[in-house]
Amino acid sequence: MKYLVTGGAGFIGSNFVHFLLGERSDAEVTVLDKLTYAGNLKNLEGLPEDRFTFVKGDICDADLADKLIQDTDVIVHYAAESHNDNSLSNPRPFLDANIVGTFTLIEAARKHGKRYHHISTDEVYGDLPLNAPELKFTEKTPYNPSSPYSSTKAGSDLLVRAWVRSFGLRATISNCSNNYGPYQHVEKFIPRQITEILEGRRPRLYGTGEQVRDWIYTGDHSSAVLTIIEKGKIGETYLIGANGEENNLTIVKKLLTLMGKDENDFEHVNDRPGHDQRYAIDSTKLRTELGWKPQFTNLEKGLEETIEWYKNNPDWWKPQKVETEAKYAKGGF
Ligand code: NAD
Ligand code: DAU
Numbered sequence: 001m002k003y004l005v006t007g008g009a010g011f012i013g014s015n016f017v018h019f020l021l022g023e024r025s026d027a028e029v030t031v032l033d034k035l036t037y038a039g040n041l042k043n044l045e046g047l048p049e050d051r052f053t054f055v056k057g058d059i060c061d062a063d064l065a066d067k068l069i070q071d072t073d074v075i076v077h078y079a080a081e082s083h084n085d086n087s088l089s090n091p092r093p094f095l096d097a098n099i100v101g102t103f104t105l106i107e108a109a110r111k112h113g114k115r116y117h118h119i120s121t122d123e124v125y126g127d128l129p130l131n132a133p134e135l136k137f138t139e140k141t142p143y144n145p146s147s148p149y150s151s152t153k154a155g156s157d158l159l160v161r162a163w164v165r166s167f168g169l170r171a172t173i174s175n176c177s178n179n180y181g182p183y184q185h186v187e188k189f190i191p192r193q194i195t196e197i198l199e200g201r202r203p204r205l206y207g208t209g210e211q212v213r214d215w216i217y218t219g220d221h222s223s224a225v226l227t228i229i230e231k232g233k234i235g236e237t238y239l240i241g242a243n244g245e246e247n248n249l250t251i252v253k254k255l256l257t258l259m260g261k262d263e264n265d266f267e268h269v270n271d272r273p274g275h276d277q278r279y280a281i282d283s284t285k286l287r288t289e290l291g292w293k294p295q296f297t298n299l300e301k302g303l304e305e306t307i308e309w310y311k312n313n314p315d316w317w318k319p320q321k322v323e324t325e326a327k328y329a330k331g332g333f
Contacts, residue, residue, distance in 0.1 A: 002028045004072040006059050006105065007079030009033040011184045012119070012218055014043035016076065019222035021047055032068055033079065034058045037323070042316055043183050059101035062108070069108040074115045074229060077105055080153070083187050084123075087149035088273060089331060098152035099159070106163045106171070116171040117229050118160045122214070122239065123150035124175060127276035130210060136282040137175075139237045146274050157237075164235045172232040176221050176240040177214035177281045180302065182309035186317050187324045189213075190303070193252055193266075194310045195317055197259050204333065207271030209249030212278040216242040217296035227292040241281025242294035251303075258304055270332045 003020065007013040008031030020027050030053045033039045044054065057064045059079045069075060079101060081087065081094045102118070109116040125137045126144030143158070145151040163169040180190045193203035224240040232238060253263040286292050296302055310317060 001026060002030070002071065002073045004030050004032060004068050004075045006032045006075070006077045006101075007039075009035055009039035009041060009043055009054075010078060010082070011038070011043070012179055012221060013078035014183060015181070015218040016078065016222040016225055017044065017047065017052070019219065020226060021051060023226065027051065029053070030055060030068060030072070032057055032059065032064070036081075037320070038082065038185050040183075040316070060096060060104050062104050065104050065108040066111070069105070069114055070112050072114060074117065075105060075109055076117045076119070076225065076229065077102065078119045080119075081149065083185075084147045084149045085187070085272065085328075085331070085333065087147055087152075089327075091148035094148050094152045098149075099155050102156035102159055106160060106169060109171075110163060110167045110169045114170070115229075116160070116169060117225065117232075118157065118171060118173045119225065120157050120173055120175045121150065121153050122175050122177045122241070122279050122281055123147070123276065124154040124157055126150075128278040128280055130212065130277050136280040137239060138282045139239055139285055146276050170234050172228050172234065173237040174225060174228055174240050175237065176224070177216050177242075177244070177279055179218045179221050180215055181218040181306055182313075183316070184218075185324075186320050187327075189248065190251065190255070190306065191310060191317070192324070193255050194259070194307050195321055197255065197261060198310060198314075199321070203252045203255065203266040204269045204328075205248060205252050205266055206269060206333070207275060209252065209268075210247050211275060212245050212247045212280070214241050214279050214281050215244035215246060215299055215302075216240065216294065217302045220294035220296055223295070224286060224292050227290050228286070231290045233289075238286045238290070239281050239283050240286060241283045242297050244297070244299055245278075245280055246299065254300065254303060255307070258300075258307055272333075
């Protein structure tokens with residue numbers, strides 16, 4: 001099987017490429033990635049040279065997409081502008097990568113009749129109230145995105161659904177909750193706080209910190225995606241989650257404690273405008289229909305391993321850190 005993985009030099013896409021080539025000895029992978037500020041070739045080191053090719057390019061480049069997709073069995077589309085805070089300060093790149101990029105890929109996929117899997121997010125459903133723990137997102141929850149990021153992801157999902165219905169595109173969609181683990185860009189919540197502590201500064205909590213995210217270890221996201229590609233029903237959407245709900249304040253306190261600091265040694269900074277309150281995934285469909293289950297569900301152990309990785313890999317994250325913090329400082333975050 002020949003796979004084209006877009007965004008494979010990013011955090012989650014690179015995890016999937018390592019997972020896929022490790023799990024399937026007959027798989028060949030081409031990664032198409034523009035290497036934006038979030039892409040890093042170091043994430044793809046150590047892959048088998050005879051089964052892996054890297055192409056630097058933009059998913060909005062129709063000629064390139066056409067050429068690569070012609071020679072592919074399955075397209076797995078991870079490439080995106082992925083950070084909410086960036087979408088609030090500069091939305092335009094999100095429309096280009098997330099909407100036009102997806103359109104370009106599904107057009108080529110339908111022209112050549114190729115299998116397509118679309119990576120999306122639980123944020124397309126908006127947020128849940130904090131005072132109703134029984135509520136969770138399901139595949140039937142109406143779309144109600146809040147930010148420029150999540151609205152462009154929602155738009156891209158709707159394009160895929162329309163291409164399935166109108167053109168018979170052989171596509172599946174997955175919407176996953178918040179990922180964490182090694183190789184995540186330091187702009188994101190968990191690596192930002194770990195690297196702030198490692199650099200001798202205090203973690204930065206937006207607003208009260210009562211917002212809840214449903215954490216999943218990246219490796220579990222990758223195994224779910226491969227399950228959907230191999231066993232999923234064409235035209236269906238599957239929600240991916242590992243029952244990892246925790247509020248931001250608790251995560252910051254856990255990180256401080258695990259790193260030998262006082263659990264109250266953090267700062268409250270400006271809240272994110274339009275901040276989503278709570279995400280929570282009901283992944284019953286994926287578990288019962290396709291038999292998937294997560295392996296890494298111990299959040300505390302996952303955080304310990306993630307801290308260890310950032311401690312041991314300053315050469316990977318230091319180059320991103322200064323630029324990221326300068327961006328945050330400008331917005332008062
Ligand atoms: P990331 O920002 O770490 O990586 C994105 C990758 O896409 C980078 O390598 C970047 O260079 C590449 N890219 C961006 N624009 C491109 C373009 N126009 N052409 C080619 N490549 C381009 O993102 P991530 O956190 O790994 O997220 C990957 C995907 O998973 C995204 O689609 C995101 O919406 C989705 N997702 C993320 C999470 C999460 O918790 N991070 C959860 C659910 C879904
Ligand atoms: O739910 C899936 C989504 O999870 C993905 O689609 C996105 O690509 C991914 O970035 C993530 O979005 P969030 O906005 O939830 O993640 P982020 O890491 O930016 O923030 C997590 C929570 O932590 C959120 O409530 C905001 C808060 N936060 C974030 C940062 C960077 C802070 O309190 N302090 C911070 O410094």
